[in-house]
Each structure stands twice: as C-alpha cells, then as structure tokens.
Amino acid sequence: MKYIILISLFLFYAFFQYQEKQTSAVGDIIDSTAVKVNVDDSSRSKIKQVAKVFSSYSIKVSLDVQKKLLKASQIIKWKNPSTIPTSELYFHLYPNAFGNKRTEFLSGRRIPGNSHSHININKLTVNGKPKSLNYSSSRTGNRFDSTVAKIDIDQPVNQYDSLEIAFEYEVKIPKAYSRFGYDANEIFFFLAQWFPKLGVYENGSLPGTAGWVCDPYYPFTEFYADFSNYSLEITIPNSFKLASSGEVISKKVESKNTTYKVVQNNIHDFAWLAAKDVLDFTDTIKRKDHSEVTVHYILQTTNEGSRNRVSTAVNNAFNFFEKNIGTYPYRTLTVIDAPTKAGMIRAMEYPALFTFSKDYFSPEFTKDLDEVILHEFSHQYFYGILANNESTEAWLDEGFAEYISQKILQKKYGQRFASFKLFGYLPVTGMELLAIERIPFIYTLTQIPKPFEADLMAAYYSYATFGTLSDTSFRLLNRRVYQSVSYAKGALFLFTLEKYLGEKKLLFVLRQYFNQYKFKHPTASDFFAALRKFSHQNIEWLITDFYEKSYTCDYKILGIDVSPERHRAEIVIVRDGEAVVPLEIDLYTDMDTIKTFWNGKEKIKRFTFNTRNTIIAAEIDPQRKNLFDLNFANNSYTMKTQYSGALYISTRWFFWVQNLLMIFGGLS
Ligand SMILES: [Zn+2]
Incomplete structure (x- = not known):
C-alpha cells in the first residue's frame, strides 16, 4: 500500500511537472482563407530544380464525410521513358490492402470492420478505349492481395509514346488502422495511398531490358513511384480545412462544399487532409x-x-x-x-x-x-x-x-536525458522510476545524460x-x-x-x-x-x-603484461566476431599516451610498447569510432582498480546500452 501511495504521488508530481502550458485555442484558429496562395514566381528559389517528368496526374476528388467515401475521376498521362517498348501498365491500388485479412499487408491480422477499405474502379479507359484491370500477384504469389493491378495494351508503347489512362473510382475510407483513414472523432480524414498510382517502368540490370517495378503493400516497408506533375480539384465540406502535398492556387466556395485547386510538380506521391477543430496557420x-x-x-x-x-x-x-x-x-x-x-x-x-x-x-x-x-x-x-x-x-x-x-x-x-514510457504513455526519467523500484545500483548509474x-x-x-x-x-x-x-x-x-x-x-x-x-x-x-x-x-x-x-565485432583487451625490468608492456587483444575494423590502440602511462594503429585483422594480437613510465591502462578505439563494437566495456583495461578516465567512459557507455536493453526487454 505504501508503495502504491508513493507511486501515485510520484505520478501526480510528474503530471504537474511536465504538462506543457495549455492555453485556450479560441481566437488563434486562422481561417483557411488565410492560407497564403503563391502564384507569382518571386518566391521560387533562383536555383532551378526540376525532375525529368514523364507523367502527370489530374484528379477531381470529393470527400463525403458521412459515408466515409471518396469519389474521384483521374487522368494519367504517361510517356514511356525507356528505349524498351512495353505493352502493359502496372498500378498500385493500396486501399485494397485493408480489403480482407489475407492481404500481404494484413497477413492474417484481423482488423475491425470499420477499418476495412477498398477501391472500386467503375470506369477505365486507355486512349479512350475501355479496358479491364487484372489483379497481379506475381511478386508474392498471394492471390488474396489486390494491391497491384495490370492493364494490357493493344499496341507496344515505344519510347516517348504517350498514353492517356482515365479512371473513375470510389474509395471506402477506413477508420485509421494504418497510414490512411479517419480518426476516432471522425473529424480528421487523412488520405494517403488513396488513388491508382503507376508503378515505375525502369531499365533492368542487364542491358536492353526494362520492366515494371510495382510492389504490393507490404506489412512494414513503404512506397516507390516516379516523379510526376500533380493537379487536383479537391472538394470537401465547408466546415473542414484542407492541407496537402500541393499548393492551393484557387478555391470555390459553394453552399455546403468548397473546391480547392491544388498543384505540385516534381513529386512522386500526393497526400492530403480534411480536418476540423484544428489550429491552422502558416509561417514563412x-x-x-x-x-x-x-x-x-x-x-x-x-x-x-x-x-x-x-x-x-x-x-x-x-x-x-x-x-x-x-x-x-x-x-x-x-x-x-x-x-x-x-x-x-x-x-x-x-x-x-x-x-x-x-x-x-x-x-x-x-x-x-x-x-x-x-x-x-x-x-x-x-x-x-x-x-x-x-x-x-x-x-x-x-x-x-x-x-x-x-x-x-x-x-x-x-x-x-533518458526517459522511457511507462505503460507506453507517460515518460518518466529512468532514474526516478528505478529509484521508486529501489534499485539503488542502477539508480546511481542512470543519473547521467544519455549518449x-x-x-x-x-x-x-x-x-x-x-x-x-x-x-x-x-x-x-x-x-x-x-x-x-x-x-x-x-x-x-x-x-x-x-x-x-x-x-x-x-x-x-x-x-x-x-x-x-x-x-x-x-x-x-x-x-x-x-x-x-x-x-x-x-x-x-x-x-x-x-x-x-x-x-559483428567485439574487440577486447585480455590484459597487459608489464616487465618493469625490461621497460616493456605487452597488450593482448582478442577479436570476437567475423568483422575486421581498423582501430587505434592507446597505452596510458603516468607520463604520456602512446598511440598505435592496427588493421584489426588477427584473432589474437600482441602489441609491445617500450616505455620506462608506469603503465596505467590500455584502450582500444578510444574515440569510439566503431559504433558496431558489441561491447565497449571490454575495450579498456586498467592496471589498478583506481579511478581511470578511460575506464569510466567505457563503463558509462556500456551501462547505458545495457540499461536500455534491459528496459526494452522488460517492455516487450
Ligand atoms: Zn522514417
């Protein structure tokens, strides 16, 4: 009981200590009409930076916040950038990643019904001719995944030939489970990976080859697309603010909705947000x-x-x-x-x-x-x-x-300074929490700043x-x-x-x-x-x-053999692990520091130093250049148990890493 009271008191203390100043938001919400619209060229950097662009996206999209639905029409203009002709096109249809639990992304994970989503293609033409989509699982063999689709073209498309691909589609917006969807209060609609996006047609590693790179939506990795010019007309309810990858160049307010014309060139994806009850301001x-x-x-x-x-x-x-x-x-x-x-x-x-x-x-x-x-x-x-x-x-x-x-x-x-999140929520300095847990040894070690x-x-x-x-x-x-x-x-x-x-x-x-x-x-x-x-x-x-x-590698000093009568000291170093790293080795005496450099190759290496001074310690890689060394604690060796700067630094570093491992291990 005593501990519960102590912990509660501590949590209250932490609450008041660390809560940032919260002031009323009223009066500081800037209406989206104040969003600065730059249409002249004076603000553009004098350094011209443009991509070689072979495609453009024109999209008209409207958001229905009640039905949680996007309705869109989209035209992609694409030129074949490669000398190798192609007779197919590949597209990402990322919203389908949340279509069923056996998609590549979900890999068997169940998600709530309102977090399901999919994209329905209602109309598709290439150069005006109706076409159909074939879902492709060639990369993974997963036939339950429909995040990649293919269109077959009648004629091979040669270099710089252009195609116009027109889509009409609807996207069911999920309650956000991953990177896309709306929040629990249904006032924050974040639209990412929401539209049919072309894969990348690029040259292969062998000369004379080219192919489409169009991966499904994987569980943890992200995205890949070509640079394009984007022009969108986005219609959202008047009560919502818009923010996006683009620059607003005009807007048209109607009785219930506002349509924003938004453009951005030389980008390879386009995300946007419709939200209300948020602070909306600009800075230059x-x-x-x-x-x-x-x-x-x-x-x-x-x-x-x-x-x-x-x-x-x-x-x-x-x-x-x-x-x-x-x-x-x-x-x-x-x-x-x-x-x-x-x-x-x-x-x-x-x-x-x-x-x-x-x-x-x-x-x-x-x-x-x-x-x-x-x-x-x-x-x-x-x-x-x-x-x-x-x-x-x-x-x-x-x-x-x-x-x-x-x-x-x-x-x-x-x-x-160190902190970790108690219950994944409240950051508490490691020092203070461990003190409550009454582990004075670690308490002492963690009173240091975090490397x-x-x-x-x-x-x-x-x-x-x-x-x-x-x-x-x-x-x-x-x-x-x-x-x-x-x-x-x-x-x-x-x-x-x-x-x-x-x-x-x-x-x-x-x-x-x-x-x-x-x-x-x-x-x-x-x-x-x-x-x-x-x-x-x-x-x-x-x-x-x-x-x-x-x-991996772990270089360590096994010991120092000192022969005072022969004015000689020998350091014995062992290399554990397969990696070979060039390193500096320092011998500290009561008068000076003797440095030597080693290619790091041998499994066991002896270094002999001739000196009349009293040997205090030796250290491998004193500047901590090789951050892959698995254990810094054994990088130094001290002759006496007296305080040594080098040893202290090594020990300090080592205990930090060890403590973090312990904390992560404890939470997993
Ligand atoms: Zn990152």
Whole structure:
C-alpha cells in the first residue's frame, strides 16, 4: 500500500511537472482563407530544380464525410521513358490492402470492420478505349492481395509514346488502422495511398531490358513511384480545412462544399487532409536570395502550447539541410499534427508534407517531439527528393533520415536525458522510476545524460545478426528486424563512416550524392559510388562487413603484461566476431599516451610498447569510432582498480546500452 501511495504521488508530481502550458485555442484558429496562395514566381528559389517528368496526374476528388467515401475521376498521362517498348501498365491500388485479412499487408491480422477499405474502379479507359484491370500477384504469389493491378495494351508503347489512362473510382475510407483513414472523432480524414498510382517502368540490370517495378503493400516497408506533375480539384465540406502535398492556387466556395485547386510538380506521391477543430496557420521561411517557403501547419488544438517547439524544429531541420545538403525545391511544406488515436498516420512522410503526433506528456528534456519532427522532415530529402525504393532498400531513407535528424538534435538541442514510457504513455526519467523500484545500483548509474547514439546501438545489438543493409527490406523477418536494420544499423553505418571520414567530408559526400541523384531513384550502389569518388579514403571494410554482411565485432583487451625490468608492456587483444575494423590502440602511462594503429585483422594480437613510465591502462578505439563494437566495456583495461578516465567512459557507455536493453526487454 505504501508503495502504491508513493507511486501515485510520484505520478501526480510528474503530471504537474511536465504538462506543457495549455492555453485556450479560441481566437488563434486562422481561417483557411488565410492560407497564403503563391502564384507569382518571386518566391521560387533562383536555383532551378526540376525532375525529368514523364507523367502527370489530374484528379477531381470529393470527400463525403458521412459515408466515409471518396469519389474521384483521374487522368494519367504517361510517356514511356525507356528505349524498351512495353505493352502493359502496372498500378498500385493500396486501399485494397485493408480489403480482407489475407492481404500481404494484413497477413492474417484481423482488423475491425470499420477499418476495412477498398477501391472500386467503375470506369477505365486507355486512349479512350475501355479496358479491364487484372489483379497481379506475381511478386508474392498471394492471390488474396489486390494491391497491384495490370492493364494490357493493344499496341507496344515505344519510347516517348504517350498514353492517356482515365479512371473513375470510389474509395471506402477506413477508420485509421494504418497510414490512411479517419480518426476516432471522425473529424480528421487523412488520405494517403488513396488513388491508382503507376508503378515505375525502369531499365533492368542487364542491358536492353526494362520492366515494371510495382510492389504490393507490404506489412512494414513503404512506397516507390516516379516523379510526376500533380493537379487536383479537391472538394470537401465547408466546415473542414484542407492541407496537402500541393499548393492551393484557387478555391470555390459553394453552399455546403468548397473546391480547392491544388498543384505540385516534381513529386512522386500526393497526400492530403480534411480536418476540423484544428489550429491552422502558416509561417514563412525566407532565404537570403529572397525566395521563400510557406509552411502550412495543422495542429491539434490541445497542442497549442507546443506551437513554437514544432516550428523551431521545422526551421532547424530546414536550415541544416539547406546549409549542408541542398535546396528544398518546393514553395510549400505542410506539417500535420495527427491525433494520438489515428493509427499509423502519426509520423509519416510524403512529398512536401509530413505528419507527427505529440504524446500528451512530452517534456522538453526528452526531446522526443523534436526528434520525430526532425526525422520526418529529413525524409523530404531522403525519400522525397532522393526517391529510393522504400520496399527494397529502406535504409537509404530511414537510416539516412535517422542519421541526419540525430545530428541536428546533437547540434541544436544540447544534452539529452533518458526517459522511457511507462505503460507506453507517460515518460518518466529512468532514474526516478528505478529509484521508486529501489534499485539503488542502477539508480546511481542512470543519473547521467544519455549518449545520443545509445538508442540506435541498443536497437542494433538486439538483432545484429538477423539481417543486414543489403537484404531486400520487405523480406526481412519482421517489423523489429526491419527497424533494427533499416533505422538503427543504417544510422550507425553513417555515424561510423562519419567518425572515420570526419563530419565535414561525409557532409560533402552527401551533398554530392544529393546533387547527382535529386529527383532520381538512387540505390545503395549509387551512394557507394559517390562515397568512393568523393571521400578518397578506403572504407571497403565497412561496406563488405556491415553493408553486405551481418558480421559483428567485439574487440577486447585480455590484459597487459608489464616487465618493469625490461621497460616493456605487452597488450593482448582478442577479436570476437567475423568483422575486421581498423582501430587505434592507446597505452596510458603516468607520463604520456602512446598511440598505435592496427588493421584489426588477427584473432589474437600482441602489441609491445617500450616505455620506462608506469603503465596505467590500455584502450582500444578510444574515440569510439566503431559504433558496431558489441561491447565497449571490454575495450579498456586498467592496471589498478583506481579511478581511470578511460575506464569510466567505457563503463558509462556500456551501462547505458545495457540499461536500455534491459528496459526494452522488460517492455516487450
Ligand atoms: Zn522514417
């Protein structure tokens, strides 16, 4: 009983301590008529950035919020970009992922009846001739999945020949279970992956070959499409606000509904939102050349107190990318705060639009709200502009977004402290909760700030041998392995690379990679080609052992043999695991530090140092460059049990990772 009272008191304390300032939202809701409409060219960056576009989408769509239905007519104009003719077209019909429980996406999971959805194609023509859709399960063999469909064309379509494909269709909108649907209050309709979208017709790996890349909706990986020009007329009830991937160029208000004309060029997907009872405002980011980007925010009214925190994160990310990677190419960016009960709509990226969601308790010291905004913004570059195939090489967007967002966090947000979410909801510092649990040993160890890479390392360690970066993402074992590989290992790969190349050089490489592949579909080989060309440093060991293979490594010092009479010390090092990593080895004496470098190859290696000084300790990789080392605690060896700086750092790092593993393990 005593403990229950103590815990209750603590929770009340946490509530009042961390609840952000909530003020009345009334009076600050800006009517959507105030959404800035940019039709002149003065705000466009002077740097011309356009994609080579071979298709366009014109869509008229209306939302019926009562029936939870979209009605649309759509015309796609497509030119064959390849020298190889084709006589078929492939389309994604993603709403069918929620059509029955045996789809690839649901893989047997039952979902509530109101979370079912499907797309009904009522009319389909190609160049004016009626056509029928054939559902295709060629990639997976799953005949219950109808998220991919094929149209056969009478005549082969040669390079630059064009087709006009016209659809009329209805989409039943689900109650949000995944990335698409409406919230529990039925006032937030988020439409993503809602329209028939062409696959990508691209050249094959063998010369003279080409084919359609059009994957079904997989359980955890994401999407892939070509850059296109989009023009939409979206009709929604007058009481709802619109936010989208596009720029509103006109609107027509009628008795019950408003129709918005919205355009965006050089994007590969289009998402939009109709919502009411939300904060709706815009902000402008101005560049030195006087061009500007209009940021359209939709926030939950309960999160008005976080308004500055959200826009600061967006500005921090925008400034970092424009300074270090390249220019944001669109005139608009839409940032949407999704309700907490809206499935996986929270924290998703689309071209010129991303979503996040704020937990009710999100104290600033955890930096978790800032982190998710930085991550999702980063996808504007790694996914939006560098449009890799997210279902096969997810680390190229998830790992890269994670790496850059963590960098911005480190640079702009200072020290971070540990927290984890009690019951998945209330963040409590690890220190305080463990103190209540009366584990004083861990209490002491957790009173330290959290190393920035600790979460990534813990997530990587848990599944280090379950898959690797070169594995086809959608074939990875499950969501946890997918996240460990694509997010954690991907980001650790880049952090380790940075530590070996230096930050300046890696950012230079990323800038070149961006310039060469913007508005294209880069692969890992393209990134490695840029890396080899611009880094001028041998990093093949990293590519072979940590990209191609799921090799692991743990370097450890077994001991130091000291012969004072011969003025000699010998360090014995063991390499566990298959990976080979070049490393620095330091010997600390009472007078100096003696450094040596090792290619890391031998399984057991002895280093002999000649010195008259008193030996204190030895350490492998003192700058923690190799973040793949599975155990930092055995990287140092101290002659006496006295306090040692090097040992202290190692121990501190080790216990952090161990504690995180313990916490994650306890919650799973
Ligand atoms: Zn992401």
